[in-house]
Amino acid sequence: MNILVAAVGKAKPGAERELFESYAARLPWRVDLKEIEIKKEAAVNVRRAREGEALLGAVPEGARIIALDERGKSETSEAFAKRLGRWRDDGVRGVAFLIGGADGLDESVRKRADATLSFGALTWPHMLVRALLAEQLYRAHTILTGHPYHRS
Numbered sequence: 001m002n003i004l005v006a007a008v009g010k011a012k013p014g015a016e017r018e019l020f021e022s023y024a025a026r027l028p029w030r031v032d033l034k035e036i037e038i039k040k041e042a043a044v045n046v047r048r049a050r051e052g053e054a055l056l057g058a059v060p061e062g063a064r065i066i067a068l069d070e071r072g073k074s075e076t077s078e079a080f081a082k083r084l085g086r087w088r089d090d091g092v093r094g095v096a097f098l099i100g101g102a103d104g105l106d107e108s109v110r111k112r113a114d115a116t117l118s119f120g121a122l123t124w125p126h127m128l129v130r131a132l133l134a135e136q137l138y139r140a141h142t143i144l145t146g147h148p149y150h151r152s
Contacts, residue, residue, distance in 0.1 A: 001087070002094040003027070003137065006034040006058040007130055008051045008101030016127045023134035027141055033130070034058045044103050052106025055098045063094035065113045068129055069105050072116035077150060081140035083115070088144075099129050 011017040024031040036054040038047050059065055064087055075083075087095060098109055110116055119132050142149035 001029050001084075001092060002060070002063075003029050003031045004034060004058065004060060004063065004094060004096040005031065005099065005130060005133060006036060006055045006096060007099035007126065008036045008038070008055070009126060010035045010037055011127055011130065016125075016131050019131035020134045023131070023138045026138050029137075029141075031134070031137070038101075048100070048103050048106045049108070051101055052109045055100070055105075055109055056112060059096040059098075060094045062092075063096045064092055065109075065115075066095065066097050067105055067109050067113035067116045068097060068099045068119070068133065069110060069116050070118055070121075070123055071110075072118035074118045074120055077136060077139050078143060080117075080136060081143035084137075084140050085144045097133055099126055099133070101126055 011020070020033070024033075036051060036058065038050045038054065040047070042050065056065075084095070098105065098113070100106070100109070119129065124132065139150050141147075
């Protein structure tokens with residue numbers, strides 16, 4: 001299964017980027033990071049719509065889409081792993097995780113998503129969400145393979 005993380009903004013070298021790369025490197029799945037940059041001059045609604053178009057445009061044909069959004073469903077690591085395992089077992093070739101910018105995701109992204117996921121009620125910096133996602137993908141892999149990393 002191939003994983004795409006399409007995210008608004010370009011991560012600078014530093015802790016968040018290193019943490020994302022560290023967890024992504026542990027996965028048996030191919031993980032690609034596609035960074036989307038839209039000029040800041042546009043009005044918020046226009047910029048968010050352009051970001052949404054670019055995020056959706058990055059999704060490979062046939063990939064399942066998970067939008068990461070504070071209004072999404074919060075689920076356990078086990079439920080997240082089960083969803084990924086089910087898709088893997090059903091022959092889904094790709095999963096695209098879409099992360100908006102500082103102004104959030106455009107409604108078009110949420111409507112198109114197969115699932116909308118939240119990492120809790122707190123608001124997280126969008127650069128840190130990448131690292132949180134990579135860790136949860138690694139945790140899901142360890143749950144699916146019976147590795148002791150995840151202790152419930």
